[in-house]
Amino acid sequence: VSEPDHEFPPLRSVRDRPHRVTLTHGLLHPDNTRLRECVRHRTALVVTSPTVDRLYGRRIRAYFGPIPGVHYSVLHRGEATKSIDAAVEISERASAAGLCRTSPVIAFGGGVCTDICGLAAALHHRGIPHIKVPTTLIGLVDAGIGMKNAVNHDGRKSVLGSFHPPEHSLLDPGFLGTLPRRHLSSGLAEIIKLAVVADGDLFDLVEASARAMLDSGFRAPAEVVTAVVRRSVAGMLAELARNPYEVTDFRRKVDFGHTFSPWLETASQHTVLHGEAVALDIALSTELAADLGLITAAERERVLDLLRCSGLPLSWPATSVDGLWASLRSVVDHRNGDLHLVVPTAIGDCTFVEARAISPGLLRACLDRLGRHDSTARPDRLSGVRA
Amino acid sequence: VSEPDHEFPPLRSVRDRPHRVTLTHGLLHPDNTRLRECVRHRTALVVTSPTVDRLYGRRIRAYFGPIPGVHYSVLHRGEATKSIDAAVEISERASAAGLCRTSPVIAFGGGVCTDICGLAAALHHRGIPHIKVPTTLIGLVDAGIGMKNAVNHDGRKSVLGSFHPPEHSLLDPGFLGTLPRRHLSSGLAEIIKLAVVADGDLFDLVEASARAMLDSGFRAPAEVVTAVVRRSVAGMLAELARNPYEVTDFRRKVDFGHTFSPWLETASQHTVLHGEAVALDIALSTELAADLGLITAAERERVLDLLRCSGLPLSWPATSVDGLWASLRSVVDHRNGDLHLVVPTAIGDCTFVEARAISPGLLRACLDRLGRHDSTARPDRLSGVRA
Numbered sequence: 001v002s003e004p005d006h007e008f009p010p011l012r013s014v015r016d017r018p019h020r021v022t023l024t025h026g027l028l029h030p031d032n033t034r035l036r037e038c039v040r041h042r043t044a045l046v047v048t049s050p051t052v053d054r055l056y057g058r059r060i061r062a063y064f065g066p067i068p069g070v071h072y073s074v075l076h077r078g079e080a081t082k083s084i085d086a087a088v089e090i091s092e093r094a095s096a097a098g099l100c101r102t103s104p105v106i107a108f109g110g111g112v113c114t115d116i117c118g119l120a121a122a123l124h125h126r127g128i129p130h131i132k133v134p135t136t137l138i139g140l141v142d143a144g145i146g147m148k149n150a151v152n153h154d155g156r157k158s159v160l161g162s163f164h165p166p167e168h169s170l171l172d173p174g175f176l177g178t179l180p181r182r183h184l185s186s187g188l189a190e191i192i193k194l195a196v197v198a199d200g201d202l203f204d205l206v207e208a209s210a211r212a213m214l215d216s217g218f219r220a221p222a223e224v225v226t227a228v229v230r231r232s233v234a235g236m237l238a239e240l241a242r243n244p245y246e247v248t249d250f251r252r253k254v255d256f257g258h259t260f261s262p263w264l265e266t267a268s269q270h271t272v273l274h275g276e277a278v279a280l281d282i283a284l285s286t287e288l289a290a291d292l293g294l295i296t297a298a299e300r301e302r303v304l305d306l307l308r309c310s311g312l313p314l315s316w317p318a319t320s321v322d323g324l325w326a327s328l329r330s331v332v333d334h335r336n337g338d339l340h341l342v343v344p345t346a347i348g349d350c351t352f353v354e355a356r357a358i359s360p361g362l363l364r365a366c367l368d369r370l371g372r373h374d375s376t377a378r379p380d381r382l383s384g385v386r387a
Numbered sequence: 388v389s390e391p392d393h394e395f396p397p398l399r400s401v402r403d404r405p406h407r408v409t410l411t412h413g414l415l416h417p418d419n420t421r422l423r424e425c426v427r428h429r430t431a432l433v434v435t436s437p438t439v440d441r442l443y444g445r446r447i448r449a450y451f452g453p454i455p456g457v458h459y460s461v462l463h464r465g466e467a468t469k470s471i472d473a474a475v476e477i478s479e480r481a482s483a484a485g486l487c488r489t490s491p492v493i494a495f496g497g498g499v500c501t502d503i504c505g506l507a508a509a510l511h512h513r514g515i516p517h518i519k520v521p522t523t524l525i526g527l528v529d530a531g532i533g534m535k536n537a538v539n540h541d542g543r544k545s546v547l548g549s550f551h552p553p554e555h556s557l558l559d560p561g562f563l564g565t566l567p568r569r570h571l572s573s574g575l576a577e578i579i580k581l582a583v584v585a586d587g588d589l590f591d592l593v594e595a596s597a598r599a600m601l602d603s604g605f606r607a608p609a610e611v612v613t614a615v616v617r618r619s620v621a622g623m624l625a626e627l628a629r630n631p632y633e634v635t636d637f638r639r640k641v642d643f644g645h646t647f648s649p650w651l652e653t654a655s656q657h658t659v660l661h662g663e664a665v666a667l668d669i670a671l672s673t674e675l676a677a678d679l680g681l682i683t684a685a686e687r688e689r690v691l692d693l694l695r696c697s698g699l700p701l702s703w704p705a706t707s708v709d710g711l712w713a714s715l716r717s718v719v720d721h722r723n724g725d726l727h728l729v730v731p732t733a734i735g736d737c738t739f740v741e742a743r744a745i746s747p748g749l750l751r752a753c754l755d756r757l758g759r760h761d762s763t764a765r766p767d768r769l770s771g772v773r774a
Contacts (some may be wrong), residue, residue, distance in 0.1 A: 013631040336488045
């Protein structure tokens with residue numbers, strides 16, 4: 001160790017990638033120029049889920065009709081097959097379509113489609129642009145507006161992925177008209193998640209109109225639907241902006257409902273939808289908060305009632321305490337060494353609980369109470385009662 | 388299209404990731420604390436190539452000996468198997484070793500090892516830290532100091548990857564003592580690349596001492612080896628800092644030697660080493676420059692002589708003009724729509740030539756001249772003659 005060390009000037013790699021988010025209506029109407037403006041004469045690959053292709057494929061092609069260089073591809077993947085192979089498959093199709101490094105992939109679909117396309121865009125030639133057009137409620141308020149793109153691997157949820165912000169998210173609640181009620185409920189779980197931990201007014205709004213929105217396929221009351229979507233998106237963006245790359249803090253409010261849910265989704269082989277698993281997790285986390293004396297019984301009731309009124313489950317019969325416990329341990333790795341379990345302290349506020357406060361016995365007691373609660377559900381306590 | 392659109396404030400995701408680069412000596416000496424300081428009591432996964440494990444595995448384990456939480460893994464991959472699966476394999480091992488989101492992967496090896504580990508770190512939990520300890524000359528001056536990490540797919544070089552800066556690159560020329568001469572020559576190609584397009588003084592230095600450095604396994608003349616490495620690294624970092632994410636410009640000086648080389652590597656099934664392919668590309672690009680009247684015959688001779696004196700080939704018998712032509716077309720996609728072929732205009736300066744200036748006939752003529760040049764090589768014209 002004779003020669004002295006030499007320190008080169010550190011290489012600073014600042015990357016500033018603005019991500020535009022626009023709420024629009026009639027996105028596929030020929031007069032709506034938003035999406036064509038996004039493409040700007042570039043070669044592009046439009047990727048749709050099979051359902052979106054069946055319901056909207058013709059209109060999408062008609063919308064881009066006169067534009068050369070727009071290619072189309074249908075992605076046959078679900079949550080159970082949302083794997084790294086799927087992202088590689090989209091990269092192959094991007095090569096075949098002749099995309100170059102400034103050509104966007106445009107994902108029309110739910111979280112599975114936008115996640116896979118986002119990761120494919122992150123990997124293809126080390127990163128090409130992508131545009132998200134979410135067609136589900138979860139997509140509108142969550143998966144379609146973030147820059148996180150991940151796939152599952154080896155039975156673990158979202159273990160492989162990237163932070164790769166879309167150029168643009170184009171949000172059109174009109175797509176919700178063709179979404180099955182169960183998927184609308186699933187999306188409501190993400191809205192309720194945000195409302196419980198950060199926005200009491202949003203909670204009131206959803207509590208007053210969840211039933212009406214579900215009954216109308218999110219068409220009515222129109223001004224409430226717009227307000228709920230705007231408020232949810234704005235709240236989510238504000239939370240993301242605090243810590244976009246999750247490097248400054250691993251205590252994230254928006255992780256509410258996302259600690260036990262990965263296990264529930266995986267253990268159910270994805271027969272439990274993402275939002276349903278989030279609802280089960282919200283219920284369990286809220287029950288834990290009540291047990292730990294962090295939230296009042298009345299507020300716990302309001303949370304559980306709103307989940308139920310939104311068509312969401314509070315318990316899943318096959319839930320295993322061992323499974324939840326294992327899930328909790330693997331979340332600790334993801335959150336950098338501790339649990340940071342988000343639990344509500346009031347409607348619109350929350351705190352973080354660490355692993356040492358939780359035990360398998362406590363989980364069992366909470367699950368038992370939720371099971372009884374769920375089976376004694378009173379169908380008369382539905383949304384609207386507080387309106 | 389009744390309701391007005393709503394534009395949310397754009398989500399700005401600024402990411403500033405400083406990447407430290409340190410030239411050190413005796414990295415594995417127990418008294419050298421650099422690498423232990425990098426680990427800082429974190430859980431870590433040390434990944435080595437089989438060769439590095441054989442030559443240095445015992446010393447690496449001894450170096451970290453008393454530190455808990457350092458895990459070891461040997462990666463059995465070469466350029467021909469540098470695939471996305473390899474990155475996924477490292478992610479699996481990172482999970483098994485209990486790495487959390489601030490735990491680093493430490494890659495000890497050549498470009499194959501640092502590329503795979505860099506991509507694995509980019510994907511694992513959407514990005515964990517990584518540290519590069521290049522053990523080859525190419526690694527020291529090129530693959531080990533950048534933030535580009537890519538793998539091959541479907542016969543295409545580096546088509547899947549990421550920009551994911553290492554926390555730290557630790558450069559110790561001492562590893563070169565165990566590198567086979569052919570691999571030292573291969574590394575010299577990257578140094579010559581940089582010298583030709585950006586640093587005439589570096590060219591002079593290499594021209595004067597290439598033979599002595601090769602003969603001594605890059606141990607002597609010690610001050611020249613250090614100067615060449617420092618100058619090459621500093622030059623490369625300066626070029627990278629201009630446009631770290633390759634988004635402002637697709638005309639990059641450091642792409643010199645990297646237009647035809649992907650095809651040459653792939654077509655040879657990686658029997659032609661990366662640096663050898665770069666040398667073949669440098670020779671062809673220089674010959675093209677001479678043909679187009681962009682560089683003098685004397686300077687072209689100096690470039691070709693230095694390649695040859697460095698033990699590098701000027702021609703590869705199985706080269707096909709059709710293959711090169713196809714390679715050129717696919718590079719156009721990667722460089723966003725045009726060729727931007729880097730060609731030297733003098734020792735230390737360059738320009739960019741576009742696709743319209745190149746034809747298969749021109750390539751054929753240049754290859755023929757290089758073949759004759761190579762076969763009439765005068766072994767007396769070796770490095771040192773200008774010293």
